[in-house]
Amino acid sequence: MKILVCVSKAPDTTTKISFTDGDTKFNETGVQFIVNPYDEWYALVRGLELKEKLGGSVTTVTVGGAENDPVIRKALAIGADDAVRIDASATDAYGVALEISNYAKDKGYDLILCGKETINYNGAQVPALIAEFMDMPFASQATKLEVEGSVATIECDVQGGTEVLEGNLPLVLSAAKGMAEQRIPNMRGIMAARTKKLEVVPGSGAENTSEVVGYSLPNAKSECKYVDADNAEELINLLRNEAKAI
Amino acid sequence: MSVLVFVDNKNGALVKSSLEAVNYASTIASAKGVDCIAISCGSIANDALEVAGNYGANKIVNNATENADNAQIAQLISNVVAEQSASVVVFSHDFSGKAIAPRVAAKLNAAIVSGVVELPNFENGFTVKKSVFSGKAFATYKVNSEKAVLSLLPNSLDVATTDSKAEVISDNSDLGISKLAFKEFKKKGGEGKIDLTEAELVVSAGRGLKGPENWGMVEDLANTIGAATACSRPVADIGWRPHHEHVGQTGVAIRPNLYIAIGISGAIQHLAGVNGSKVIVVINKDPEAPFFKAADYGIVGDAFEVVPKLVEAAKALN
Ligand SMILES: Cc1cc2nc3c(=O)[nH]c(=O)nc-3n(C[C@H](O)[C@H](O)[C@H](O)COP(=O)(O)OP(=O)(O)OC[C@H]3O[C@@H](n4cnc5c(N)ncnc54)[C@H](O)[C@@H]3O)c2cc1C
Ligand SMILES: Nc1ncnc2c1ncn2[C@@H]1O[C@H](COP(=O)(O)O)[C@@H](O)[C@H]1O
Numbered sequence: 001m002k003i004l005v006c007v008s009k010a011p012d013t014t015t016k017i018s019f020t021d022g023d024t025k026f027n028e029t030g031v032q033f034i035v036n037p038y039d040e041w042y043a044l045v046r047g048l049e050l051k052e053k054l055g056g057s058v059t060t061v062t063v064g065g066a067e068n069d070p071v072i073r074k075a076l077a078i079g080a081d082d083a084v085r086i087d088a089s090a091t092d093a094y095g096v097a098l099e100i101s102n103y104a105k106d107k108g109y110d111l112i113l114c115g116k117e118t119i120n121y122n123g124a125q126v127p128a129l130i131a132e133f134m135d136m137p138f139a140s141q142a143t144k145l146e147v148e149g150s151v152a153t154i155e156c157d158v159q160g161g162t163e164v165l166e167g168n169l170p171l172v173l174s175a176a177k178g179m180a181e182q183r184i185p186n187m188r189g190i191m192a193a194r195t196k197k198l199e200v201v202p203g204s205g206a207e208n209t210s211e212v213v214g215y216s217l218p219n220a221k222s223e224c225k226y227v228d229a230d231n232a233e234e235l236i237n238l239l240r241n242e243a244k245a246i
Numbered sequence: 247m248s249v250l251v252f253v254d255n256k257n258g259a260l261v262k263s264s265l266e267a268v269n270y271a272s273t274i275a276s277a278k279g280v281d282c283i284a285i286s287c288g289s290i291a292n293d294a295l296e297v298a299g300n301y302g303a304n305k306i307v308n309n310a311t312e313n314a315d316n317a318q319i320a321q322l323i324s325n326v327v328a329e330q331s332a333s334v335v336v337f338s339h340d341f342s343g344k345a346i347a348p349r350v351a352a353k354l355n356a357a358i359v360s361g362v363v364e365l366p367n368f369e370n371g372f373t374v375k376k377s378v379f380s381g382k383a384f385a386t387y388k389v390n391s392e393k394a395v396l397s398l399l400p401n402s403l404d405v406a407t408t409d410s411k412a413e414v415i416s417d418n419s420d421l422g423i424s425k426l427a428f429k430e431f432k433k434k435g436g437e438g439k440i441d442l443t444e445a446e447l448v449v450s451a452g453r454g455l456k457g458p459e460n461w462g463m464v465e466d467l468a469n470t471i472g473a474a475t476a477c478s479r480p481v482a483d484i485g486w487r488p489h490h491e492h493v494g495q496t497g498v499a500i501r502p503n504l505y506i507a508i509g510i511s512g513a514i515q516h517l518a519g520v521n522g523s524k525v526i527v528v529i530n531k532d533p534e535a536p537f538f539k540a541a542d543y544g545i546v547g548d549a550f551e552v553v554p555k556l557v558e559a560a561k562a563l564n
Contacts, residue, residue: 013495013515017382037496092387094351094358116344119495119518121378121385123360124344125351128316132352137426138316140345154426157490158341159256159263160441161433165315167426177497178489209357209391213373216384218521224528224538229547233559235527238543240563245504245525246447246471 001056001147003047004104005080006114006126008062009071010036013119019215026120026215035071038115040078041182042175046145047113048079049180054147056110057081061103063088063096069198076193077185083196088203091211093121097129098206105134110169111152116141116176127174137171143178248330249275251303252323253286254342259294260286262444263338263400265301269407270398271336272302273365283307284412285326287314287421292414299412301405309417313428318421320349325419327354327393334366339397340443347397356393363402366394377402380495380518401501402522434490442491445474448502448523450493452478452516454509454530454549458486463553464508470560476500478510494519509549512537529553 011017012032020027034040047058060075060083062068072083086103090096104112112134114127124140131138139145143162144155147169154165157176185193227235239246251271253264268284275282284303286295289310298306309322323346327335335350337343339361351358359374363384366374372389377399434441442448449468455461461475468475475491482492493500495515501522508529510516517540520526528541531548538544545552 011379013518015379017379019383041496092357093348097348097352119380122380122499124339125348125358125360128345128348129352129358131317132320132349138345138349139426140316141341153429155432158431159254159261160444161431163428164430164432165426166429171426177492209351209355210359210387210389212385213388214386215378216375216386218382218384221540222542224541224544226544226546229545229552232545232547232552232555235543235545236556236559236563239504239525239527243504243525243542246560246563 001050001054001111002109003051003056003058003111003113004109005039005044005047005058005060005075006100006112007039007044007060007072007075008036008115008118009033009064009068010119013037017217023215024213033071035074036115036118038117038175040075042177042179043113043115044075044078044080045180045183046175047111050111050145050147059084061086061100063090063099065089072198073193074185076196076198077189078183079189081196083198085198085200086203087200088206090206091208093123093125093129094210095206095208097126098133099203100126101130101133102204102206103201112136112170112172114172114174116174124174127172131172134172137167139165139171139173141176142173143176145173145179247278248281248283248332249278249334249336250323250326250330250332251282251284251336252319252343252346253284253298253306254338254340255286255288255290255294258290260297263340265298266400266403266405267336267338267398268298268301268303269405270365270403274334274336281305283326283330283332285323287319287322288312295414296411299410300407302408303412305415306412307415307417309419309421311421313424314421315424315426315428316345316349318424319346320353322417322419322421323350324353326417333393335393335395337395337397339399343397347395351395354393354395355391356395357389357391358395359387359389360397361399362396363399366396377522380499381521382518399501440472440474442474442476442493442498442500445500446502447471447473447504448476448500449473449506449508450476450478450510451481451508452510453480460550461487463557466557467506467553467560470557470564473504478516507537508553510537511535512540
């Protein structure tokens with residue numbers, strides 16, 4: 001099993017969001033970056049579990065500059081065998097996916113595992129774009145993945161429930177909650193990660209089709225209207241007649 | 247020229263989030279003075295397909311292939327794009343849209359902006375606003391390609407309907423064989439339960455409830471007002487509630503009309519999944535709970551006393 005896991009960095013989930021340069025750039029001052037949770041907890045860990053069961057290798061791939069290296073080392077500490085960073089500054093998912101596809105084609109990966117979305121751009125685009133660029137089947141928001149020989153059985157979240165799918169490798173999958181349990185790297189993993197291979201390859205100059213031109217914050221919420229606990233029934237009245245919500 | 251929109255179906259009917267996307271697409275089409283054409287895949291009755299007209303589609307193209315996979319549906323859509331020389335393709339940013347829309351963008355060499363919350367602006371080329379940072383901010387994207395794929399964040403725009411019916415056109419093209427074969431559909435939760443991702447009303451509870459045995463009153467409230475149930479992450483992690491009820495940054499993101507949070511502190515990761523709700527009600531015994539800052543209505547009090555009263559009052563309404 002040759003497994004490629006797409007790993008991206010994301011601001012820590014407690015980050016207060018603000019912008020600079022006339023609201024055209026995300027303000028990274030003081031922001032702690034983490035491995036995007038869906039990539040780390042679900043895609044990477046399931047990749048490792050499959051490797052442990054079936055043999056093979058797990059490589060991570062990240063598109064971006066050297067500022068990604070700390071999160072890549074974290075993925076190595078959790079157990080990936082080696083890592084590739086494609087040194088390109090993609091401005092959108094299209095560019096990221098094209099870079100990954102250009103890199104991965106001809107390398108014979110059986111599985112390309114992604115997170116279901118990045119928690120900063122919430123795009124849910126890169127995985128299906130890779131699938132189309134590489135002409136592979138795509139399992140979206142998968143919560144289960146089993147592999148027997150060359151056949152994968154997958155469960156995906158869909159409207160109103162889950163769908164069981166079956167297909168031949170190779171395929172692309174985006175992982176959602178349920179796929180695996182988070183693994184905390186131990187000291188040995190962290191030490192080993194320092195010497196694991198992190199190969200930096202140049203980008204292929206993939207085109208972008210869109211770019212961010214500005215950011216804004218939502219309007220401040222109006223004050224909370226308090227209802228006395230002794231008079232809780234009043235809330236139902238307000239929800240019906242004032243908020244018209246029920 | 248035309249604006250296309252993909253509509254998903256379930257149980258013989260077009261799904262709500264798709265119909266919102268139809269309305270969005272038809273507004274773009276009207277602004278451009280072109281037709282809005284819906285595309286659907288699966289075996290559904292004509293009168294169910296015609297409903298797309300209520301939301302503004304002039305025509306609906308249907309291919310009757312059952313259980314087509316995302317690659318097959320993307321192929322169908324790109325065929326229609328070519329036939330209709332469409333420049334914009336709209337999806338809902340729901341399960342089906344997330345699986346299919348990027349494939350269509352890759353086929354068309356088109357920019358894809360997902361989770362859009364406003365109509366595009368054509369004054370300065372093509373710009374459109376989308377939700378980012380789990381609802382904590384918006385980004386405006388500029389489309390640099392000739393064609394564009396947009397997916398609309400569910401429940402983010404008002405919908406207007408008319409009595410018009412869409413003209414149904416059968417597409418008999420062969421979509422080839424599925425490389426990811428459909429085996430089975432498993433319904434979430436019990437029969438008759440409202441699905442969280444589609445629910446307009448949601449009652450949610452957290453660690454403040456102390457244990458799974460105390461969820462009876464939460465379900466009572468939900469059933470009385472016709473809401474789905476949800477929970478905070480720790481509650482799903484310890485197994486008090488099923489995983490699919492976990493809302494937040496790492497669980498399901500929802501945008502209902504009403505979200506009632508009981509015994510949930512309002513951690514930033516929780517808020518990230520529910521901050522798109524139209525009306526937020528917080529019930530917490532701690533007046534300092536951060537959730538109150540995001541609330542429209544609040545009750546500072548013990549859930550075990552407050553919730554049964556709410557159930558009674560809601561029953562009295564019905
Ligand atoms: C990377 C990361 C991702 C995360 N993702 C998510 C996510 O997606 N979703 C999520 O929910 N969390 C997420 N979390 C966890 C989050 O930080 C909080 O820990 C969690 O939301 C807290 O859950 P809670 O509010 O149920 O529990 P607590 O924080 O323990 O709050 C319980 C609340 O109940 C109140 N209470 C107690 N007794 C009563 C009573 N009798 N009546 C009324 N109120 C009472 C208390 O005052 C308190 O405010 C994430 C954390 C991390 C680090
Ligand atoms: N810059 C990147 N490098 C590598 N993988 C990425 C990158 N951006 C996104 N991905 C992968 O694609 C998934 C979905 O991202 P997105 O489409 O941006 O929401 C993520 O969970 C990652 O697995």
